[in-house]
Amino acid sequence: MTHRILITGANGFVGSALLQLLERDHGGCKVFALGHGNGQENAIDLLDRNAVERAVQEIQPTALVHLAAVAAPSDARNSPRHAWDVNVTGTMNLAESATRHAPQARFVHVSSSEAYGASFQSVRGPVTETVPLRPMTVYGATKAAADLMIGQMAHDGLRAIRFRPFNHTGPGQSDVYVVSAFARQIAEIVSGKSEPVIRVGNLEAERDFLDVRDVVRAYATAALADLDDGPEHVYNIASGQPRKIRDILDMLIARSGIDIEVRADPEKFRPNDIPSASGDASKARAELNWTPLVPFEQTIADVFGYWQRLCNAR
Template sequence: MTHRILVTGANGFVGKALLQLLEREHSSCEVFAFGHGGGQRDAIDVFDREAVDAAVLKVRPTALVHLAAIAAPSDARKAPRHAWNVNFTGTMNLAESVMHNAPEARFVYIGSSEAYGASFQGAADPVTESAPLQPMTVYGATKAAADLMIGQMAYDGLRAIRFRPFNHTGPGQSDAYVVPAFARQVAEIVFGKSEPIIRVGNLEAERDFLDVRDVVRAYASAAIADWDGKPDSVFNVASGHPRKIRHILDALITQSGIDIDVVADPARFRPNDIPVMCGDATNARDRLNWRPLVPFEQTIADVFGYWRRACSAG
């Protein structure tokens, strides 16, 4: 069987990592990369039902990995209606098109751990997939709603697999996210482009971090493996080990080899900030044979190296 994999959001950080993995380790697959805004990828607006139908009919995929989204929580908070249009209605358009035009295709939906929201509060252990979806942010709400919709459509025949990834990072990620934001600031200080001061929000929050290269292995496995999912096929992608944001910043400062002052800035504190977010990925380990392999220390070094090179190049 020749796998024909359609990837939405292919221009994004995770999309690029997935394409690199498929090219490197699954070269026999036919991969169709759809981004938004053209460039080197075919353009597709997931809110445009006709465009979505045309893409699915053109490719006739055996699997569709749906990564296209308003992915930064800060962007969703600033433009909630747009976030709902893309993250919920866009997902509905794709799922309906797959059901009608490629009913044998596997639909790999990439949700978010943000969908659990208030379920993290007071949780004594890493949350499992059975935890209630109680989102506390606009982004989390859009992803939770789409997650539930895809779960319902699975009972109508959609061959769906749902992922709920926890925080992930790696070289090339936008500095709209905490790890590359810190790495960029530290690199700018190293090259004398900024004074040796970093202004921060809440450093006491703890998050479950992964390397993007580990995360996309799970997505590729779901798209390619000879495995028939059921309507309850939902998987956390997590390390199970929360890391304090302060420790990540400390590691980056240590790698810089210079003294940097850290100053709290109240304007940088997020509303509805959850103290600890951590996931249990036993389900993915047992059913998909997935586990994280890249040491987080390597991830931090690679992210910092990326921003050092960026600053060096101007």
Template sequence: MLREDRILITGANGFVGTWLQREFKRRQIQDGRNLTVIAVGHGSGADRATDITDRGQVADLIEECRPTAVIHLAAVAAPAEARRLPRRAWDVNFQGTMNLAYATIEHSPDARFIFVGSSEAYGASFIDAAGEAVREDRPLKPMTVYGATKAAADIAVAQLAYEGLKAICFRPFNHTGPGQTDAYVAAAFARQLAEIGAGTRPPRMEVGNLSALRDFLDVRDIVRAYTDAALMEVPPDALGKAFNLSSARPIQIQSILDMLIDLSGLKVDVEIDPKRLRGPEVAVASGDNQAAFKTFGWKPEIPLGSTLSDVLEDWKARKKPQ
């Protein structure tokens, strides 16, 4: 008899959660796995609507579903939103994670707990690294509210691994793809270009800091790692560890913009919008991905040009005149 995998995903209806559900469906068809996905989130597509800041609701969720793996995506995920609503960010990103982790230990202790953190937790360690790719043993020195909430939850989950939580912590770097909101840089560029192409916006783009270098990936590569961590056998010493998900090839935001403009075939003017500048920023943020490769065999596969083309085509479809 095939083992039944019961995968509980929080934040399942979000950008990453939607792609993650597609990846599990693909694996189910490809491998013939006995697989059930429990989508926890808001909206009509969710199997369960649960407020992760409510300890009782979370305990009931885990006790009733008895997952074999929990993939915790739910978060106040946009750094700008976390900066605007810091108390909400701490309630969801930190306290919500704790509620879920403790409920898993109590009600489904054999379940693998996959916590999705963020490269933003490194913060000033990127500055200390002077442009080199950071490894997971670098200190967490967050510089933003969002980064701080993720760093705190990352540390707490790692501590709970000593109390029996079968935890794997991922620290994904910038990732994009079709379906992402324009709260993120590549999607923000693509939206403006789609509007210009549709004739609903003048041929002028408003941008923020273009000089920073960031490590970009495709969301479809990211969700492969989460799926592998939930389904595959992993070495016991992987539990309680953190893993960067990165390309180790930082690219300047200016180059992202240039690639998208080239893909659009448009002639546009580019203007710096002071409202899009975030104050002091890390010049280069890049991550070493060897730990993820050694443990899961994971590495990014989708070329950045293909990703950006897909993002632009997605926004063009959304902005196409009806």
């Protein structure tokens, strides 16, 4: 069987990494990359039910990897109605279209660790998939709602796999996310474009970080795997090792080789910030044979190198 994989959000950070992986390691697949934005040849608006129906009907995918979302928590906070529309209604349109026009397709839904929310404060250590979804942010709430919706649809026959990835980064990520934000500022300092001062938010928070290349390996596995059907296919994608944001900043500063002053910026502190969040991915390890492979030091080096190249090219 030739796999026909439809990817939404294909021109985003994670989607681009997934496309690279499939092209490199799974060349026999046919990939249909659907992105968004004006002028995109493969653009699709997930809120346009008819357009989504036509795409699924024409492509007849064997798997759908649903990455399209309002993905930055700050964007969701600033435009909550849009976030709910895209992250929940858009997901419903795609899942319903799959049920009608490609009922045998695997539906790979990408949720978020932010769906756990307040559960991080009541559970000691890395959380498993069984802890309650108690989101505290707009983004987390939209992701939790879509996650529960896809779980319910799995009871009605949708061949769903739900992932709850923890923080991930890598070269090419937007600087609205913390590791890229640090790396960009430091690269600009090294290149002489900025004064040797970096402005930061809460450095005491601990987060479970992964390399995006490890994360998309899980998605590709799910899209290609021959798994039994059922609503129990829900997986954390995590390292299980929380890292203090301060330590990540220190690693990046060390790579710069220069002295940099660190200043707190009230604008960068997030509301509803959870002190520590990490995940237990033993279920993904047991059922999908997935485990993180890229050392975090390599991830940091690659993110910093990416921003250095970008600064030098300007």
